[in-house]
Amino acid sequence: MTAVLRCHGVVKKYGANTVLNGVSLTVEAGQVTGLLGLNGAGKTTLMRIATGLAKPSAGHVQVLGASLPMHPDTLARVGAALDAPAFYRWMTGQGMLRTLLDMAGLPDEGRIRRVLERVGLTEAGRRRVRTYSQGMRQRLALAAALLKEPDLLILDEPTNGLDPAGVRLVREIIAQEAARGAGILISSHQLDEIARVCDTITMIAHGTVSAEGTLDELGLAPGSGTESLEDWFFRHQDTLPGRAL
């Protein structure tokens, strides 16, 4: 297998706050890796590091075989939908995607039409983003992540705010992207959804990896074991729900 993302011993400190304290994780081409953890565990931080938006305080990160800082050629092969997607709300959805393509220096060649269709925004793509619902903005963020037909796809809580049809759509798109050969890193608090779409799971707790492996190795494959996903999740935290962040 080919690794599209390798993080080794990643540390990230914000002042006195050590958010990540030696996190290692690998995403293979054609595989879906789920990133789990409580609010504030550092999932988004790790994803920001993997997309070149944040710099690790220590450790080593390789994206598509190349070390950070990311070369524009590498960045052109990475698609990401991180939390709170920033769009120009006065643009149409189509216009926003065209701007992103222009910034990446890529030709359209039908990409915009295809991604809008894939996320169910064919009609809405002609409307201004400010008229979109939260779920529509989330779909547009997914379209933006797919636009470059990336080899590494990073999706931070992509089903947030989506209706059941949208959740199913995200699941199908993830499967299609993995079948195309992309490696996918996805975070979510919807444990059942993670168990459905992921090949491997990495859990972050207190800045370190508290569990990792394939669904089989972790006893989470459908039909295996008697422990609920929620119980499994909390077994790999050493705190109770509702801890102070």
Ligand SMILES: Nc1ncnc2c1ncn2[C@@H]1O[C@H](COP(=O)(O)OP(=O)(O)OP(=O)(O)O)[C@@H](O)[C@H]1O
């Ligand atoms: N720019 C920043 N400056 C200071 N602290 C930050 C910054 N970004 C994130 N943090 C802190 O890093 C920690 C991890 O945040 P992060 O957003 O990565 O968590 P998360 O696992 O994605 O959480 P959630 O499930 O709520 O999305 C939090 O304590 C947060 O306050």
